[in-house]
Amino acid sequence: MTHISPSQHGAQADYDPWQLAEHLLGRPPLALQPVGESGWNNHLFKVKTEEGLLALKRYPVNDLRGRMAREAAALWFLAAHPPSPSPRLLSMDPTANGMLLTWVEGEPISQSSADIATIDAMLACMAQLHQLRHSSTATNLVAASDAVFNVEGARRQIRQRMRRLDDARQQHPRLDDFLRRLQSLADELLPRAQEQWSCEDPLPSALRTLSFSDFGFHNAIRQPDGRIVFVDLEYFGWDDPVKLASDTLWHPAMALRGELRRHFCEHAVKLYEESGDHNIRKRFATMHPLYGLIWCLIVLNPFIASAQQAPALVGQANAQRLEAQLAMAHRYADTLKTGCHLTYHPAIPPEQES
Structure with a gap:
């Protein structure tokens, strides 16, 4: 089940990546590493936890296309109709423009x-x-x-x-x-x-x-x-x-x-x-x-x-x-x-x- 974490920082939270990961996890991560180059539309991070690796995806604040909402809806839909060809959404906060997903190991x-x-x-x-x-x-x-x-x-x-x-x-x-x-x-x-x-x-x-x-x-x-x-x-x-x-x-x-x-x-x-x-x-x-x-x-x-x-x-x-x-x-x-x-x-x- 996906956990939606409402921010305590007001209508539009302003977290740095570490704070965002901690907010969505409910505890501090063990490590946080940027993945690849920053894209036009989002930033991706590898999150290390006691249970294993996760992916943190951070969206732009002024997301006029509603990318985060669209991606969340798609991931929920696919997870409900297995086998999903995509990662699984674990936690998200729309006011903080971020989500946690299962980490996909590979090349x-x-x-x-x-x-x-x-x-x-x-x-x-x-x-x-x-x-x-x-x-x-x-x-x-x-x-x-x-x-x-x-x-x-x-x-x-x-x-x-x-x-x-x-x-x-x-x-x-x-x-x-x-x-x-x-x-x-x-x-x-x-x-x-x-x-x-x-x-x-x-x-x-x-x-x-x-x-x-x-x-x-x-x-x-x-x-x-x-x-x-x-x-x-x-x-x-x-x-x-x-x-x-x-x-x-x-x-x-x-x-x-x-x-x-x-x-x-x-x-x-x-x-x-x-x-x-x-x-x-x-x-x-x-x-x-x-x-x-x-x-x-x-x-x-x-x-x-x-x-x-x-x-x-x-x-x-x-x-x-x-x-x-x-x-x-x-x-x-x-x-x-x-x-x-x-x-x-x-x-x-x-x-x-x-």
Whole structure:
């Protein structure tokens, strides 16, 4: 059973990591160690206790997306329908922006270490989540972050992400040139997609699936026994299976290509087709380029943060990073009209292709 620990510090507690661990444990930990680099959205710590290791996850104070609440709901839901593909939530305090989870022992999965077995584990997780859509409690779950259920939903995301880059494009003429190119592509692809979808109504609930949203082996740990555990459910919820599959293919942290890409693409589409989604291949062909266009904009997110800094504070290293992200966005744009079976991936510069 999950323990919810209300803070005694008022409406919004301000704990340092050690205090947060002590608050959620109910006693001081034996040791606390940061895990990896600080992410955009959270901080992770390894907590040593008398009983063993736990994971402490700390969320940002101004969490406008409600990542903690979304992840907690997902973890509770999966724990109630074993076997869960994810860690177990042990304790949390929403006012302190933190939770304790079971520690997952194992190794992160890299692009170089991923194999067909890794893809099959992902497909098995997708199949399990799709089956769980029939659960009576699944209706309590919200839509996944940035879920898309029709062409208008994609159009809205493209427009919003374009708008977020308004300040940055004023400071970076090459970014402005690229966004003009991308707008031309959007003006071509969106009407075509609307014609192919041929219906303005959202995707029927019966055809939707439960999705990790930010799904892939970049958010997975291979345990010593070979079992793969999927972590980071901050964007979990209902979505179109096409969005889940397409995002996985476009995601730069995955960079699926070659046989792994072919295997995932074919089996993912088949999974949902066999469950009654007989139009999924047509919908995939319609929407996959639009999701690629959205990814063109996602990889440009560093420009948004840079635009909030004074030009004199943007160092050479950051400038080089922005150039690299812009080059990546150009490669994404170059591949928008291709199908599923790319032998390369736009996230990887040609000189780094093996």
